Amino acid sequence: DAGITQSPRYKITETGRQVTLMCHQTWSHSYMFWYRQDLGHGLRLIYYSAAADITDKGEVPDGYVVSRSKTENFPLTLESATRSQTSVYFCASSEGGSNQPQHFGDGTRLSIL
Amino acid sequence: DAKTTQPTSMDCAEGRAANLPCNHSTISGNEYVYWYRQIHSQGPQYIIHGLKNNETNEMASLIITEDRKSSTLILPHATLRDTAVYYCIVRSQSRNQFYFGTGTSLTVIP
Numbered sequence: 001d002a003g004i005t006q007s008p009r010y011k012i013t014e015t016g017r018q019v020t021l022m023c024h025q026t027w028s029h030s031y032m033f034w035y036r037q038d039l040g041h042g043l044r045l046i047y048y049s050a051a052a053d054i055t056d057k058g059e060v061p062d063g064y065v066v067s068r069s070k071t072e073n074f075p076l077t078l079e080s081a082t083r084s085q086t087s088v089y090f091c092a093s094s095e096g097g098s099n100q101p102q103h104f105g106d107g108t109r110l111s112i113l
Numbered sequence: 114d115a116k117t118t119q120p121t122s123m124d125c126a127e128g129r130a131a132n133l134p135c136n137h138s139t140i141s142g143n144e145y146v147y148w149y150r151q152i153h154s155q156g157p158q159y160i161i162h163g164l165k166n167n168e169t170n171e172m173a174s175l176i177i178t179e180d181r182k183s184s185t186l187i188l189p190h191a192t193l194r195d196t197a198v199y200y201c202i203v204r205s206q207s208r209n210q211f212y213f214g215t216g217t218s219l220t221v222i223p
Binding site for chain 2: 033042043045048058059090092099101102103104105106107
């Protein structure tokens with residue numbers, strides 16, 4: 001049972017470049033989420049998706065784009081990376097219903113130079 | 114979502130029970146209490162959650178006070194691998210986001 005996997009685990013890029021972080025889950029969960037984790041801020045929600053082709057903004061969506069053409073995949077794109085987007089990014093998924101726990105991947109550590 | 118208050122850090126001897134407290138005095142009737150932990154450089158790991166009743170699973174027990182204003186996560190026999198940051202989260206049924214605070218850094222001592 002692979003669960004939820006993120007790739008790459010580590011990424012270094014330059015400001016202005018486009019970068020895409022991948023997230024794949026094998027549970028057929030309807031909900032998927034992207035968070036970023038920074039010192040002093042804890043985890044903050046960027047975007048989430050309730051189902052294929054349905055996405056919505058979270059707490060800090062600016063500078064990010066998401067898509068969900070298939071239930072199992074939820075890529076996060078930084079269209080023009082900035083240094084302030086240096087962070088650790090976590091993807092999560094859950095079954096429908098707000099009383100269901102979210103299950104997290106191991107994260108992508110992104111550094112923007 | 115109700116705010117939670119946890120101690121910044123705690124120590125526990127290996128093999129003993131670890132009792133991690135959480136205050137959530139402004140919790141509403143439809144808000145669940147969730148516990149997660151995060152081991153360094155890994156993603157948050159779900160432990161347990163509950164609404165009113167005490168809950169137990171293979172990892173831990175969750176004790177919620179009758180007035181629901183506080184709860185305690187119990188790891189019955191702590192091991193070195195339980196060293197992590199533990200987050201207590203209160204989540205309403207209408208919210209998709211989990212608000213992670215600063216949590217409690219638990220160190221299990223040999």
